[in-house]
Amino acid sequence: MSLSFDFPVAPWSSEYVAPLREMLASKNIPYSESPTRHSEAGAATGFITVANLDVSEAVSLVSVVFLDVFHCSSINVKVNGFGVEGRKDPSRGAPPTELKGVR
Numbered sequence: 001m002s003l004s005f006d007f008p009v010a011p012w013s014s015e016y017v018a019p020l021r022e023m024l025a026s027k028n029i030p031y032s033e034s035p036t037r038h039s040e041a042g043a044a045t046g047f048i049t050v051a052n053l054d055v056s057e058a059v060s061l062v063s064v065v066f067l068d069v070f071h072c073s074s075i076n077v078k079v080n081g082f083g084v085e086g087r088k089d090p091s092r093g094a095p096p097t098e099l100k101g102v103r
Helices: 011-026 055-069
Strands: 003-007 031-036 048-053 077-078 099-100
Touching: 003 011, 003 055, 011 048, 011 055, 048 055, 055 077
Parallel strands: none
Antiparallel strands: 003 048, 031 048, 077 099
């Protein structure tokens, strides 16, 4: 199982798009950008996607986005698997179930 992180490129998110791209590039995190088919005013015109993340990587990425891109002072990320098992790759270690104030 793998997860993806998708961030909308939209009028409401425009102030965060460049900082997100810069953060991803500075951390050598590969990402792609794809357009949408929506033409409505205010709708997302595309998405920035980071694909193929395991749970630990997804939690870390979301944490960094909230702290470094949105400039939140702290966050609390909880992961509920609802019975879905994560990757069985022992080299990755057990994914954290909760991160508080990660920097």
